[in-house]
Amino acid sequence: MVLFIAKFLLHVYSFVFLMFGKDFFVGRYRRLGWEFREATPKQAIRVNFMNVRGFDVVGRLKGLGVELEEIPFLHGGYWVVRSEFSVGATVEYLLGYYSVQEAAAQIPATLFTDLKGKTVLDACAAPGGKTVQMADLMDNTGIIVALDVSRRRLEALANHLERCRVKNTIVYQLDARRVSKLGVRFDRILLDVPCSGNFATDKDWFKRRTLRDVESNARLQRRILAEAAKVLKEDGEIVYATCSLEPEENELNIDWAVRNLGLEAVEIDCYGEEAPTEVFGMKLDDSVRNCRRIWPGETQGFFVAKLIKRR
Amino acid sequence: MKILAKTEAINNFAKRFGAELDLDERFVAKRGNRYFLLNQELRELAETCGNWFYAGTYLGKVKGGEFHPSFPLLFMIAEKAKNKVTVDDKSAWLFVCGRDLFKEGILKIEGSKGKGDYTLVFNRHGECLGCGRIVKDLEKLKGGLAVKNLLDIGDFLRRERRTET
Numbered sequence: 183m184v185l186f187i188a189k190f191l192l193h194v195y196s197f198v199f200l201m202f203g204k205d206f207f208v209g210r211y212r213r214l215g216w217e218f219r220e221a222t223p224k225q226a227i228r229v230n231f232m233n234v235r236g237f238d239v240v241g242r243l244k245g246l247g248v249e250l251e252e253i254p255f256l257h258g259g260y261w262v263v264r265s266e267f268s269v270g271a272t273v274e275y276l277l278g279y280y281s282v283q284e285a286a287a288q289i290p291a292t293l294f295t296d297l298k299g300k301t302v303l304d305a306c307a308a309p310g311g312k313t314v315q316m317a318d319l320m321d322n323t324g325i326i327v328a329l330d331v332s333r334r335r336l337e338a339l340a341n342h343l344e345r346c347r348v349k350n351t352i353v354y355q356l357d358a359r360r361v362s363k364l365g366v367r368f369d370r371i372l373l374d375v376p377c378s379g380n381f382a383t384d385k386d387w388f389k390r391r392t393l394r395d396v397e398s399n400a401r402l403q404r405r406i407l408a409e410a411a412k413v414l415k416e417d418g419e420i421v422y423a424t425c426s427l428e429p430e431e432n433e434l435n436i437d438w439a440v441r442n443l444g445l446e447a448v449e450i451d452c453y454g455e456e457a458p459t460e461v462f463g464m465k466l467d468d469s470v471r472n473c474r475r476i477w478p479g480e481t482q483g484f485f486v487a488k489l490i491k492r493r
Numbered sequence: 494m495k496i497l498a499k500t501e502a503i504n505n506f507a508k509r510f511g512a513e514l515d516l517d518e519r520f521v522a523k524r525g526n527r528y529f530l531l532n533q534e535l536r537e538l539a540e541t542c543g544n545w546f547y548a549g550t551y552l553g554k555v556k557g558g559e560f561h562p563s564f565p566l567l568f569m570i571a572e573k574a575k576n577k578v579t580v581d582d583k584s585a586w587l588f589v590c591g592r593d594l595f596k597e598g599i600l601k602i603e604g605s606k607g608k609g610d611y612t613l614v615f616n617r618h619g620e621c622l623g624c625g626r627i628v629k630d631l632e633k634l635k636g637g638l639a640v641k642n643l644l645d646i647g648d649f650l651r652r653e654r655r656t657e658t
Contacts, residue, residue, distance in 0.1 A: 273589060276646040277620055309656075325534050338656040340547045345649045347565055352535055353547040364542045 202392035207381075211427065211477075214458055221382040221478035226285040227269055229258040230278055230346050232318050239279040246272065255453035259288050261480075278346040283311045284383075286453075286476050286484035290374060290423040291315040293450050293488050297324070300369040304328040305358035305410060308335030310342035312374055317348040326351040327366060329358055358406045362413050369418050371410045375403045377424035377431050382478035393430075400430040404438055411443040411491075420445070420489040425482055427475075429461045432485040436473055437466040445489040447472045452486065502560040503528060503552055509611040510624070511575030511604050521552070528552040562624075564646060567613065571621040576604035576612040578625075578640060585616040589647040594625060594640035606631035612640060622646055 208218040227250070229239055240250060240260065247266055253259035262269050269275060270282045291297075291312050297320045307313045307328035316326055328351050330336050336355055343351055354364070358373075378396050381387040403424070410420055422439075424431050436457075439445045447469040454474030459466045473487035500516050507514040520531045522539060524546075531539060531549040539548055553562040562570070571577075580588065584598025600617065610627045623645030628638055 271650055273585070273616065273620070273622070273646070276589065276649050325538060327538070334656060336546050338653070340551070341649060341652045341656060343547065344551050344563055344565060347550075347568070349530075349532065349550050350535070351548070352538055352545050354542070354544065355546050366538070366542070 201394070204388035206393070207388060207391070207428075210429075210462075213462060214429065214475075216477045219479075221482075223284055223286075223382055223478065223482045224480050225262040225269070226253060226283060226288070227260050227262060227280045228256070228283045228288050228315060229260075229280050230314065230318050231258060232321055233278045233347055234280075239274055242274060243269070243272070243280075253285050253288075256285060256288050256292070259283075259285055261285070276345065281311055281314055281342075281346065283315070284482055286481035287311060287425070288315065289452050289454075289474075289476075289484065290372060290421045290486050291319060293421045293452060293486060294319075294370050294372075294419055297370060299324045301366065302326045303361065303366075303368040303371040303410070303413065305361060305371060305373050305406060306330060306375055307353070308332065308339040310339040312372060313339065313351060314342055314346040314348055316372065317343075317346070317350055320350060322349045324350055327361075327364065327368070328353045329356045329361060331355065331357050359402075359409050361409055364413075367413055367415045367418075369415055371414055371418065371420045373403075373406060373410055373420060373422045375406050375422070375424055375431075377403070377426040378428055379425055380427045380478060380483035382482045383425065396426070396428045396430050399426070400428075400435055403431055403435050407435065407439050408443060411439070411445060414491065416491055418491070422487045422489060424485050426485065427477070427483040429458075432475065432487075433457050433459075433461050433466055433470050433473065434464070436470050436487045436489070439489060440467045440469055444492050446492045447487050448490055450474060450486065450488045453481075454484070454486065457485070457487075500528075502555055503562075503566065506553070506560045506562055506566075507570045507573070509576075510570050510613055512570045512573035514569065514573065516552075520549075522548065524548075525554075526556060527554040562644065564649075567624060567644070568621055571613050571615075574604070574613050576610060577615055578602050578612050578631075579615045579617060579619075582617065585614075585622060588614055588622055588625075588642060589645050591642060591645060591647055591651075593628075593638055593642050596631070596634050596636045596639040599631075599639060602631055611643075614640065614645070623648075 249264040250260040304313045308330040313328050449472045454476040457473035457475045476484040522529045529549045535549045550565045551563040552566045579601040580598045608630050614622050625640035
């Protein structure tokens with residue numbers, strides 16, 4: 183009852199102080215240094231190199247009339263400039279030669295130092311785009327432990343793994359907050375955590391989201407981060423990613439991890455701009471600047487960070 | 494984890510296409526009615542943390558007493574199968590959309606041509622698109638329905654629609 187009343191009061195509070203709506207969020211983005219503009223992310227594909235040895239799948243797609251343009255900041259990533267048909271329904275797609283994967287979402291898996299032969303955790307894996315990408319980068323060596331909580335999402339993940347001929351992955355229906363139950367320690371951990379999303383991929387985003395949702399997601403993300411830190415090997419790496427633009431789910435969570443989990447954010451070389459170290463008057467740890475914030479444009483909005491154990 | 498004592502269902506299925514598979518039974522695991530091929534590392538993990546949902550290479554499942562292959566298994570069989578038909582582009586696309594094959598679209602027949610036999614279906618790039626059952630003796634057949642579609646890679650799209658997240 184007390185919890186219910188507290189939730190109700192918080193709800194009322196967020197409405198009274200208008201902590202929702204387009205103006206509220208756009209104002210926050212302005213304070214972070216970005217002027218709002220509408221964005222429609224381009225469709226993108228990623229070649230699964232493990233399945234296309236000996237032939238040019240891009241050439242084959244071009245032969246079918248699909249106009250592709252290499253994404254300058256990704257290896258094997260292409261914008262779909264024009265296609266008379268869905269690139270998610272070609273024989274080449276069905277044979278696992280490529281995946282349809284938004285460009286910014288292709289970045290996190292590329293940030294690990296090395297993946298081949300490693301024991302890797304994909305903590306929030308479904309529907310599996312990044313799992314398949316990691317398996318490709320690993321050339322099907324080592325092990326990926328992929329988790330998700332929803333049975334329906336696991337079916338989608340399994341379908342994706344089968345289509346793309348992934349051989350090195352084991353999937354569990356398990357909440358990422360309980361991964362230590364497996365008793366496995368990992369060299370590499372991908373935390374593509376559940377998040378609030380962003381307006382570029384959800385036209386009703388501003389109508390649906392309040393600061394309360396954002397804060398609730400941020401709390402869940404911190405719990406996942408804490409559990410991941412427990413199962414990370416001493417010389418391991420965590421890549422943390424969200425498709426949220428809200429600093430509570432991004433810079434503030436990384437700052438929290440640095441201060442509370444014995445982790446540090448290390449430099450990454452990828453598309454995006456340096457993350458701010460001062461957010462809404464709060465001074466964050468200097469290493470937060472090593473994270474990358476991607477504002478919506480050609481891609482959707484995104485945030486990535488790479489964490490290691492502080493030595 | 495239950496490691497299969499025998500991989501009979503899988504091997505018998507492969508034999509329908511004239512293929513002999515040499516799956517190492519120590520690495521074939523059964524989860525419910527589904528079969529998976531594991532490597533050494535996955536096998537060790539699957540034994541320690543047994544409550545997994547999917548692992549390694551999915552091979553197929555037994556349902557209603559019948560073995561239903563996965564596509565990775567079909568691709569394994571394709572490397573060793575004798576029974577194959579190669580079809581033209583139009584027929585290949587229709588087959589992937591779930592349609593049966595007509596004699597007119599078949600470019601090449603290898604192995605069995607007999608009614609009731611199983612055959613893999615390839616496109617002109619040599620890629621396996623699925624499998625079917627020969628409905629009329631292909632030697633004598635001049636035209637019309639030739640191979641009934643049993644399974645095609647378009648199934649991935651049908652599954653995607655069912656599991657859209």
